[in-house]
Amino acid sequence: MGGNMKNKSWVTAVYVVVLVIASIVTIYPLLYTISIAFSPGEEYNIGVVPFTQKVTETSFNENGKLQMRVATKFGFSTRHFQELFEYDGYLDWIKNTFIVAIGVVLITICVCTLTAYVFSRFKFPMKKGMMLTILILQIFPTFIGMQAVYEIVVRVGGYNHLWALVLIYGSGNVPYNTWLIKSYLDTIPMSLDEAARIDGANHFKIFGTIIMPMLKPMIVFLGITSFTGPWVDFIYPKLILKPDNTTLGPGLLQLLGTGSTESHFTLFAAGALLVAVPFILVFIFGQSAMVTGLGAGAVKE
Amino acid sequence: MGTSIKLDGSSKKQVLGAACIFMGLAHIMYLKQYLKGVVLAAFELIFIILSPTIYENIRKLFALNGNLANPSRVRLIDGLFYIIIVAIFLVAYYLSIRNALDSYVECCLDGRLKSQKESMSGIAGKAFPIFGLAPAFILIVFFVVLPLLFSMLAAFTSYSNKDMIRFKWVGFKNFADMFGGNASWTESFAGVAIWTVIWGLMATVTCYLGGMILATVLYGAKLKAVPVFRSILILPYAIPSLLTVSVWTFILKSSDIGIINKTLISLHIIDANSTIQFLSGSNSMARVMCILVNMWVGIPYFMLLITGQMTAISADVYEAASIDGASKFQVFKSITLPLVVYQTAPLIIMSFTHNINNFGAVYYLTGGGPNTNAATSAGGTDIFISWIYKISTDQGNYYMGSVLAIFVFAVLAPFAIWNFTRTKSFKEGEL
Numbered sequence: 001m002g003g004n005m006k007n008k009s010w011v012t013a014v015y016v017v018v019l020v021i022a023s024i025v026t027i028y029p030l031l032y033t034i035s036i037a038f039s040p041g042e043e044y045n046i047g048v049v050p051f052t053q054k055v056t057e058t059s060f061n062e063n064g065k066l067q068m069r070v071a072t073k074f075g076f077s078t079r080h081f082q083e084l085f086e087y088d089g090y091l092d093w094i095k096n097t098f099i100v101a102i103g104v105v106l107i108t109i110c111v112c113t114l115t116a117y118v119f120s121r122f123k124f125p126m127k128k129g130m131m132l133t134i135l136i137l138q139i140f141p142t143f144i145g146m147q148a149v150y151e152i153v154v155r156v157g158g159y160n161h162l163w164a165l166v167l168i169y170g171s172g173n174v175p176y177n178t179w180l181i182k183s184y185l186d187t188i189p190m191s192l193d194e195a196a197r198i199d200g201a202n203h204f205k206i207f208g209t210i211i212m213p214m215l216k217p218m219i220v221f222l223g224i225t226s227f228t229g230p231w232v233d234f235i236y237p238k239l240i241l242k243p244d245n246t247t248l249g250p251g252l253l254q255l256l257g258t259g260s261t262e263s264h265f266t267l268f269a270a271g272a273l274l275v276a277v278p279f280i281l282v283f284i285f286g287q288s289a290m291v292t293g294l295g296a297g298a299v300k301e
Numbered sequence: 302m303g304t305s306i307k308l309d310g311s312s313k314k315q316v317l318g319a320a321c322i323f324m325g326l327a328h329i330m331y332l333k334q335y336l337k338g339v340v341l342a343a344f345e346l347i348f349i350i351l352s353p354t355i356y357e358n359i360r361k362l363f364a365l366n367g368n369l370a371n372p373s374r375v376r377l378i379d380g381l382f383y384i385i386i387v388a389i390f391l392v393a394y395y396l397s398i399r400n401a402l403d404s405y406v407e408c409c410l411d412g413r414l415k416s417q418k419e420s421m422s423g424i425a426g427k428a429f430p431i432f433g434l435a436p437a438f439i440l441i442v443f444f445v446v447l448p449l450l451f452s453m454l455a456a457f458t459s460y461s462n463k464d465m466i467r468f469k470w471v472g473f474k475n476f477a478d479m480f481g482g483n484a485s486w487t488e489s490f491a492g493v494a495i496w497t498v499i500w501g502l503m504a505t506v507t508c509y510l511g512g513m514i515l516a517t518v519l520y521g522a523k524l525k526a527v528p529v530f531r532s533i534l535i536l537p538y539a540i541p542s543l544l545t546v547s548v549w550t551f552i553l554k555s556s557d558i559g560i561i562n563k564t565l566i567s568l569h570i571i572d573a574n575s576t577i578q579f580l581s582g583s584n585s586m587a588r589v590m591c592i593l594v595n596m597w598v599g600i601p602y603f604m605l606l607i608t609g610q611m612t613a614i615s616a617d618v619y620e621a622a623s624i625d626g627a628s629k630f631q632v633f634k635s636i637t638l639p640l641v642v643y644q645t646a647p648l649i650i651m652s653f654t655h656n657i658n659n660f661g662a663v664y665y666l667t668g669g670g671p672n673t674n675a676a677t678s679a680g681g682t683d684i685f686i687s688w689i690y691k692i693s694t695d696q697g698n699y700y701m702g703s704v705l706a707i708f709v710f711a712v713l714a715p716f717a718i719w720n721f722t723r724t725k726s727f728k729e730g731e732l
Binding site: 011012015016018019022023025026027029030032033043044046048107110111112114115117118122124125126130131132134135136137138139140141142143144145146147148149151152155167168170171172174175178203204228231232233234235249252253256265268269272275276279280282283284287290 | 374375378392396399429430433434436437440441443444445446447448449450451452455460514515518519521522523524526530532533534535536537538539540541542543544545547548549551552558560563564567597605654655658660686689690693699702706709710713714716717718720721
């Protein structure tokens, strides 16, 4: 608000209180996860205060008798990370997920921007019907038809192949993101591309040299959001990859344990932390692109 | 072909007739657009050659009497695939007729037929949308539309993991079971339906209000530390929810491993033998936890969004207000708030439809439990989408999952259409 308007001190106090409380609530679970990931013991030893844990100490008292007592001590170790890297498959999960994520980013950016360009700048029959179809399709998680997806993947020889996963995620990203990019492109005046057309540039050239550079913030946004998906999905990897060749989502859930298998929350925490840190860095540095992208999603009147 | 037509508009019927008889005929005979005509004719020729295969596959879809060599589920997919091919052909046919008529009208206006060169350059320009849309079209048809149609059709069959080969059409039997015919399914449906609506409303309202409060505070507080607070508050949005929600599951565990229970025990508020069953006790407790954890996950999105809207308000507006002597509170109440609400209101609806289908927020936290019904696998916190997932994967009861998918589709599609009709491009009739 206007720089000449200052807050009264009690208003500032209320603001600070709200911010501090919200920050504590936000950060506490994260802090706890970090403390579990770095704890020297197992999850049932974790102390109430982050970075502490219960240890059983044995000692001899003055009478020479063995004494045991439970103490809460500060502790720090990287052993869960070491265990994680030695855990069968962990590095493969990371590698697979990374490959898939890169593929999905490329497909999403190329297909969505091109489609959005066509929808935004061309007139052709049945455009309205197609736009409406896209909009209706994007409200559904694609896993509703997962039996059919499985059949199709097997048919085209994609079972247990990463590229099948790339195609599935890429297709799932198309409807919503096309709509998003189209809304953004609609706000950019057509004068630039029309000028280029008069100069004799063809559509591909206009798309590559004029539209793409203007879409830069949206491409960053698409890159970030579509890179995220594969790291955390477990439904499709479970469906079309074998358990020994899977991605991070099913892998981490495997660490959490299902009814029959043992839970390794300490390992999960370490694994989750390693995934979360890059995400946090990307979001902090990409904040302005995120705001632009979210703003474009708000299809305005 | 020396057939000529009058260019005063009177030969419209001839052009229409030729275009209807065979794709591309009018282009070759009358309009002298040979290349386009030949491509179109070849397209129809391929279709005619393929038609026995197409017929056979669609017939099998209708009969659906699968056997080991050609199971029902394969028949279902193949049949759908060829129905889509037929649909594409019919649309292409229709468009070719329209194109012939449009070209004819154009030629009449020009008073002459286009030269070969002109029509070629026209093709290059007009074909761009086709090339541009093709990748998206193929991906969406194969991995989104076909699977969705498959799952819709499965609702009218007996397709389950116990019957994947010989399943048959059963008409509306599954729908009858779900909506009244079978007591346990109907009961589960009613329970899940009510909770899904409450969940959708609560999840949306709590996150929107929370985001509004935090955005207002961040925006209003004139502190150097604001960027630090913002970075902290944004964290839940940055980290994938599968991870954070799983952490919450751990925090809320009912045994003394759960951090909250552990803390309460060590503070001697509760006894070690009577820990609080956050996620595994009563339905209402687990539901409240779902909403609270969802707030933790979902508020940052709205905070980010509303912050963006607030900073987008022009400084002139504030200047004018301060010249008029408006107090800070007045400015907020009568300028900032109404503008932000106006801009973000449509997103509340979108967020509602998103939350109705918010699989992760429920499934990662509770797995749909507690108190899961053994017959229908519907648990206390299951919303439709997580229930569909559980019916399909845990039970392998694909047909019932499909019935629900159709139901959710029927309920949510109007929201999507409404959202479509209020977009700017739709209103201005630009499409």
